[in-house]
Amino acid sequence: MKKILVLTTALTGAGFAAQAQDLTVMSWGGAYGESQLEAYIKPFMAETGKNVVAVDADNPATPVKAMVEANNVTVDVADVEFADGVRMCDEGLLEEIDPAMLAPAPDGTAAMDDFLPGSVTDCLVSTIVYSTAIGYDTTKFPEAPTKIADFFDLDKFPGKRGMRKGAKVNLEMALMADGVAPADVYATLETPEGVDRAFAKLDTIKADTLWWEAGAQPPQLLADGEVAMTTAYNGRIFAAAVGEGKPFAIMWDGQVLEYEGYVIPKGTPNLELAKEFLAYATTSQKLADQASWISYGPARKSSGALVGMYKDGKTPMGPHMPTAAENLTGALPSSYEFWVDKDSELNERFNAWLAAN
Incomplete structure (x- = not known):
């Protein structure tokens, strides 16, 4: 039986329990967390039959860093600010990501030619421009x-x-x-x-x-x-x-x-599942789907044409993006x-x- 469990952790990263086979994804909560839940997590569970535990933190980089340094990693994927992702990668706190695992654009364009310039690093794949x-x-x-x-x-x-x-x-x-x-x-x-x-x-x-x-x-x-x-x-x-x-x-x-994106903490107990989720969530369509829930621009060029209305069905999202020309x-x-x-x-x-x- 598929399930979603949403928990909130303190900034210091208080412990939480999850079954070993669950994928644990940490983000920021609120309207942003909801956009990821609707665009990525629910569809991923529906299509794969895998369980996902969503947890919130005021700034996920802080508890993730503490977990890795304590050799007690209970988060598989985390959403972090771009500069934090680069710094944590340099400090050896994150798994490196092979760009070959990222899906091409719908027209076949390679992922690394489709993501916005600089938005994919050794350890981070951007999802949004906010x-x-x-x-x-x-x-x-x-x-x-x-x-x-x-x-x-x-x-x-x-x-x-x-x-x-x-x-x-x-x-x-x-x-x-x-x-x-x-x-x-x-x-x-x-x-x-x-x-x-x-x-x-x-x-x-x-x-x-x-x-x-x-x-x-x-x-x-x-x-x-x-x-x-x-x-x-x-x-x-x-x-x-x-x-x-x-x-x-x-x-x-x-x-x-700024870019924001997903990273995989070093020592995740579910590395292959974490990679599967990250590749799924960063496809062109899924990034466009997130923009139907919150006004952040997708980090892939091909997602732009796929962005439609807000969830109310009447508000065009384009003019509300920070990247809109005006x-x-x-x-x-x-x-x-x-x-x-x-x-x-x-x-x-x-x-x-x-x-x-």
Whole structure:
């Protein structure tokens, strides 16, 4: 009998039980987790007869790293941020993935020619292109914010702000709001003066900012009226606005684009089944199917033409993608090379900055 078991683990990766023959897939929960459940997991079980255990974490990279280092791996496939996947691969925490196992496009194009440039690495296969953008409550502002600088303008756009608790994206947005062109952001952050400049800009809203750690929190902060504007994963704001009818909108200027994808932790007890699931989930059609549930762009070129309507059957998904042409003005592709190199250093400084009065 096929079954789906969805569990939630603490960020530290509290243990959970699964039968040995089950495939355990860890992701982020919420609307994003639901999109994977509907597009990948349920169809995989229906077609293969295999059981899948879906588990959630605020950031799957953290418990996966702990499991591998403790030689107690209970997750077979995990969804992680691109930079985390590259870093964990470099640290020997992930299984290498043979591109030959990935399915070709419907027209026969080889997978590695069909995936977006750079989206498949030695240990990670991207599934989506998502962005961290600005979500806001349309009832709070007579005039809608249009520029990333507006997020930092508490006089013209009063109200509390929400930001993810960490250096990544916040530093980039701070510099863009301070007048740095997207193309110059990472060169600026490579300098001590550039980092100082970013933190100085963050200083201007620090006292009015609530810090979130899980992707489900920003739309909840907006719904509860705790913030008027917040950084958020674009798909979470879409799900709340279109799926739940909340008065929310996305400001795309200054959005930070990033790949997200699946990895296989080193030492998984179900390696062959994990590979089978990963290959299944990353076919052109399955990636397009996920886009019917949440507004993240598929990581394969051939999936674009297969993307249709939202699950409501009436909302075209194309215009809501972060990669839609009209949404890309002022966008910044995240530099995974920069964050693989600077993550520890800048987060250490961020935490010290956050703790200071």
